[in-house]
Amino acid sequence: MNIQQNHRVSSMKYDNRPIGVFDSGLGGLTAFKELRRLLPQEDIVYFGDTGRLPYGTKSRETIIRYASQDVDFLLQHQVKMIIAACGTVSANIPKDFTKFLSVPFTGVVTHTCAAACAAAKGGHIGVIATPATIRSGAYEKLIHSLSPETKVTSAPCPLFVPLVESGFIQRDNPVTRLVVEQYLSPLRCSGIDVLILGCTHYPLLADVIGDYMGESVTLIDSGRSAALYARDFLSEQGLLASHDKGPGTNHFYVSDSAEDFSKVASVFLGEAIRGEVSRVAVG
Amino acid sequence: MNIQQNHRVSSMKYDNRPIGVFDSGLGGLTAFKELRRLLPQEDIVYFGDTGRLPYGTKSRETIIRYASQDVDFLLQHQVKMIIAACGTVSANIPKDFTKFLSVPFTGVVTHTCAAACAAAKGGHIGVIATPATIRSGAYEKLIHSLSPETKVTSAPCPLFVPLVESGFIQRDNPVTRLVVEQYLSPLRCSGIDVLILGCTHYPLLADVIGDYMGESVTLIDSGRSAALYARDFLSEQGLLASHDKGPGTNHFYVSDSAEDFSKVASVFLGEAIRGEVSRVAVG
Numbered sequence: 316m317n318i319q320q321n322h323r324v325s326s327m328k329y330d331n332r333p334i335g336v337f338d339s340g341l342g343g344l345t346a347f348k349e350l351r352r353l354l355p356q357e358d359i360v361y362f363g364d365t366g367r368l369p370y371g372t373k374s375r376e377t378i379i380r381y382a383s384q385d386v387d388f389l390l391q392h393q394v395k396m397i398i399a400a401c402g403t404v405s406a407n408i409p410k411d412f413t414k415f416l417s418v419p420f421t422g423v424v425t426h427t428c429a430a431a432c433a434a435a436k437g438g439h440i441g442v443i444a445t446p447a448t449i450r451s452g453a454y455e456k457l458i459h460s461l462s463p464e465t466k467v468t469s470a471p472c473p474l475f476v477p478l479v480e481s482g483f484i485q486r487d488n489p490v491t492r493l494v495v496e497q498y499l500s501p502l503r504c505s506g507i508d509v510l511i512l513g514c515t516h517y518p519l520l521a522d523v524i525g526d527y528m529g530e531s532v533t534l535i536d537s538g539r540s541a542a543l544y545a546r547d548f549l550s551e552q553g554l555l556a557s558h559d560k561g562p563g564t565n566h567f568y569v570s571d572s573a574e575d576f577s578k579v580a581s582v583f584l585g586e587a588i589r590g591e592v593s594r595v596a597v598g
Numbered sequence: 599m600n601i602q603q604n605h606r607v608s609s610m611k612y613d614n615r616p617i618g619v620f621d622s623g624l625g626g627l628t629a630f631k632e633l634r635r636l637l638p639q640e641d642i643v644y645f646g647d648t649g650r651l652p653y654g655t656k657s658r659e660t661i662i663r664y665a666s667q668d669v670d671f672l673l674q675h676q677v678k679m680i681i682a683a684c685g686t687v688s689a690n691i692p693k694d695f696t697k698f699l700s701v702p703f704t705g706v707v708t709h710t711c712a713a714a715c716a717a718a719k720g721g722h723i724g725v726i727a728t729p730a731t732i733r734s735g736a737y738e739k740l741i742h743s744l745s746p747e748t749k750v751t752s753a754p755c756p757l758f759v760p761l762v763e764s765g766f767i768q769r770d771n772p773v774t775r776l777v778v779e780q781y782l783s784p785l786r787c788s789g790i791d792v793l794i795l796g797c798t799h800y801p802l803l804a805d806v807i808g809d810y811m812g813e814s815v816t817l818i819d820s821g822r823s824a825a826l827y828a829r830d831f832l833s834e835q836g837l838l839a840s841h842d843k844g845p846g847t848n849h850f851y852v853s854d855s856a857e858d859f860s861k862v863a864s865v866f867l868g869e870a871i872r873g874e875v876s877r878v879a880v881g
Contacts (some may be wrong), residue, residue, distance in 0.1 A: 326862075366660050367650050372763065374855035377649050476771075477760035480655065488778050490757075497773065572657035 325411040328553030330470065331560050333358035334545065335394030336419075337385040340368035340517035340569075341480065341576070343400030344583035346423070346538030347565075350398075353546045356556045357563045360392045364597065366570030369476050370403040371445025371514065378407045378447060384598040386416070388568070394418060395554055398545055402514040402537055403445050406453035419548065423537040426544040427451065427511055428457040431535045435465060435509040441532075442504040443524075444513030454513055468505050472498045472517075479516045482582065486522040495520065495527050502528070509533045565590030570597050611836030614843050616641035617828065618677030620668040620699075623651035623852075624763070624859070625798035626683030628865035629706070629821030630848075635682075636829045639839045640846040643675045647880065649853030651758050653686040653726025654797065661690045661730060667881040668700070671851070673763055679699060681828055685797040685820055686728050689736035702831065706820040709827040710794055711740040714818045718748060720793040724785040724815075725752040726807075727796030728759065737796055751788050755781045755800075762799045763864065769805040778803065778810050785811070792816045803864065848873030853880050 322418040334354075336347055340363045347361055362385055364370075370378050382404045389397050396419045399405050405422025411418040431440050447470040458467050474494050478484070483491045502510065510528060512518055515538040525534060549555050556563065565588075569576045571593040580588045610789060617637075619630055623646045630644055645668055647653075653661050665687045672680050679702045682688050688705025691740050696703040700841070714723050725737040732754040741750050757777050766774045785793065795801055798821040820833045839846065848871075856875040863871045864867060 366656065373649065374858055377854045473764045474757075474760055474766070477757055481756045483757070490773065490780065493773050493776060571660045575657055 328393045329554045329557035330554040331337065331358070332393050332395035333360045333566075334549075334558060335360050335362070335363070335389035335397040337362040337389060337393060337397070337398050339363070339370035339381075339403065340365045340422055341583050342476070343538065344496055344580055345515045345536070346398065346400035346542050349539045349542035350545060351565070352561070353542055354549075354555070355450060356558070356560055357564050358556070359563060360389060361565065361567045362388055362597075363567065363569045363576060364467050365572070365576055367524045367598070370401065371446070371447050371476055372473060373447060375407045375447065375451070377493075378403055379409070379412070381598065382408055382412070384387070388595070388597050390417070390531040396420070396545065396549060399423065400515050400538055400541060401520040403447045406444070406451040406513070419552070421541060421544060422547070423541040424453050424457055426540040427535055427537040428461060430453060430508050430540045431511050432458060432462045432465065434533045434535060436463065437465060438508035439466045439468065439506060441505070441507035441510040442467060442513050443472050443498065443502070443510065443517065444469070446471040446473050448513055454511060468502055468507060470498055470502055475520060476514065476516045480579065481518045484519045484582070486526065488523070490491055491520065491523050492527070494522050499524065499527055509535060511535045511537065513537055524530065567592040568593060568595045569593075571596055613678045613837040614641070614839050615676050615678040615850075615869070616643045617832075618643050618645070618672035618675065618680040618747030619683050620645040620647070620672060620680070621684040621798060622646070622653035622664075622686065623648045624862055624866050625759070626821065627863055628798045628801045628819070629681065629683035629825050629860035632822045632825035633828060634846070634848070636825055637832075637838070638846055639841070639843055641839070642846060642848050643672060643677055644848065644850045645671055645880075646850065646852045646859060648859055651881070652728070653684060654730050654759055655756060657732060658690045658730065659733070661686055662695070664690070664694070664881065665691055668690060670702075671880050673700070679703070679832060680826065681824055682706065683798050683821055683824060685747070686730045689727070689731040689734040689796070702835070704824060704827060704831070706735040706798065706824040707736050707740055709823040710796065710818055711737060711744060713823045714792050714794050715741060715745045715748065717816045717818060720745065720748060721747045722751065722789060722878055723792035724788070724793040725750060725796050726755050726758075726781065726785070726793065726800065728754075729754040729756050731796055737794060751785055752791060753781055753785055758803060759797065759799045762802045763862065767802045767865070769809065771806070774803065774806050775810070778806050782810055792818060794818045794820065795821055812828065850875040851878045852876075853878060
C-alpha cells in the first residue's frame, strides 16, 4: 500500500483507458465482479466468447487460437491492460504469448498459486479445474516453482461448468452434491489444506464444495486473485483511472446472443447486469 | 423394398459420390453408425464441429450460421447428399435453408416425428432435446401437422450432452440416474407412450432413460430415423453406390483435435474409429 501511495504522489500518473477482461463465456464475470468492487472508477470492457464456449474441453491448440483472437478484439478497444479471466486460457497459453503485446497482460494462474502457497504454509494444495487446465499441469508447475516441497493433488471436473451454466448451483442441489462428491472424494481423502478453484466458474459452486470439503480447507478463488493483482499492478504502475473521472462504465461484448448472456450473467453477478451488452463476430 | 428394386432394374442409376454427414461434434456418430450398418458400400464424409461444440445451448442465429458453414464444407467434398445428424441444427434451420443447395438435404426432425407418430398411434408423445431444440418447437409443430390430435410434452435436458461427453453413460451411474429422474419426472408422470430422443447424443443414455421410463414407453432414436430415411431416399432416387464399387470408406473431419475426437468417437461407435480423421478450419 505504501508503494502505491508513494507512486501516486511522486508521479501523479493516471490512465483513463478501460481494463480489458475476457473469458470463454460467463465464468470471467466472477473476476469482473471482484474487479468492479475493488476499482469502482475503472471502465471495463468484457469479452465473453459465448459463441464458442466452453474452452475447457477443447485442445490446447484451439484454446491458444481463440485466446489470440480474444486479445486482438480487446486491443481494438484501446484497453490499458488485459486480464484473461479464464483458468483454461491462463493455463494453456505459451510463455511467449504476450511477447509482442503492447499492453500489460495477466492470467489467473500466477496470482492464484501465490495466494494458495501463502494460505497453505507448506501444507498440501488441491487443484480443481477443467480437463484442459489440469492436462496443462500449469498450477502444479507454478506451485512447485514457488514452493518445491509442497504436495499438490489435482482433479479435472468436466461437469462443473455445465452444472453452473445449467443453474445447478443451489447449496442443496442433489445432483451437484453428488458430482462434487464424486470428483472431490480423492482430494478429501488425501487431506488437503487448501483448494484452488482453478476455473472462474467454480466460485458459484463454492458453497457445495465448501460443505463437502469441510471448514479446515481454505478455498482460493482464481478470479478474485487475478482481480487483486490487477488492482495492485495498475496502482504501482500509475495506470489507475483519475479520481475525478466519475464512476466506471461497463461494456460487455459476446459472440452469441446478447440477451441470453444478460440473463445468465445476473446469476454470476448476483444482480442484473449494468452496462451495454453487444454481440460481435470474432475469429 | 419393391420400389427400390424396381427402380434399380429400370434405371440402373448409381452414384459413387460420398454421403455428407455433419453434427456439432460427436452426437452425429450415432446416425453415422446406423448409416454405415444400413449402407456398407457407401463412402461417408463426416464433419464434427468440435472446435465450437455444443450447439444446443447457443442461439438460433449462431446455430444457423455454423450450420451454413458446415454445409459449405461438405459441399467442397462433392457429396451427393447432406444429412444434418444434429437435432439442434435440424430444429433451428429455416425452411429456405436448403433452397439453393445443389444436393438433397435432410435433418433428423421430419423422419423422427413420422416414426414417433407411427409408434404412438394417436397416443401421447414426449420430446427430450437440447434447450435450443425445445425452444424452437420444431418437433411439436411437425407432430401436430402429421397428427393434430396427438398430445406432445417436451422437456429440455441441458446436462445430457455434457454427461455423455464426460463418459457418465453407464446404466448404473448414480449422477446420470439422478439427472434423468429430475428432467424426465414430468414426462413419466404425464403418462407418455413414446419418447423422442431428439438429440443424437441421447441414444448413449438410452439404457438409463429406458430404465426410468419403463418398458411401456417406446424410445425413438432421431439419428437412426434419419439414417433409415437416407437409405430409402438414395435408393428411390437411384443415388446408391454401385454394387461393384467395393466397401465404403469413412473420412472424418473435425475443427478441434483429431486425436481427442478419435478417442471419444470409440464410445459412440462401440469400437475403434475406422478411417482417416483430419483437423480442418471452418468458418
